[in-house]
Amino acid sequence: MKQLQPALTRYRVMAWATGVLLLLLTLHVVLQVVQFDGPSFSWAGVFEEPGLDDAVPGAGHVIPILHGWLYLIYVVTAVDLWMRTRLPFVRTLLVVIAGTVPAMSFVAERWVTKRVQPMIDAVQPVDASAAP
Incomplete structure (x- = not known):
């Protein structure tokens, strides 16, 4: 369980970064579809829109491109967290x-954090000065 908190933090950052960029990518594609005014619908024509x-x-x-690369890093951090x-x-x-x-990815991040945080709390030493 060594180095569990940094692994969780890396995963959480990548989950948020991947999620935000995927939402931007989705918005981009939706705008391309809305902007398309060709005579007949074809995906090739849609992707030519700005x-x-x-x-x-x-x-x-x-x-x-950013979403693709960040997704690969997201996968690596998720597998790293799973291995730990x-x-x-x-x-x-x-x-x-x-x-x-x-x-x-936001939902998955909350699910993972809910499961891993108790593991981290169980491993951390109890502060003797906090005891009554």
């Missing part, structure tokens, strides 16, 4: 998949 590029130049390229805590494997797999569903 999306968030109108508001933030370059966002159409930066956000997907041995939470149920299937649930850990669901936590990893949560990084691909908008807003679910």
Whole structure:
């Protein structure tokens, strides 16, 4: 259980970063669909629309790339935390998949924190000066 608190903190930061960027990516794609006014709907035509590029130049390229790289780091931190805590494997797999569903990484982060924090509290030494 050594180094459990830093591993949890790394996971929580990556869960939030991945979740925020996935929400931005989702907003970008939704804006592309809304902006599309072609004669017939095709995904190829939709992805030619500017999306968030109108508001933030370059966002159409930066956000997907950043989310992809941060998701990979998210997976590594989730697996690292699993190796340290041995939470149920299937649930850990669901936590990893949560990084691909908008807003679910926030839910997964709360679930993981709720399970791991008691482990951290159990390992930390009790302060003798706090006792009556």
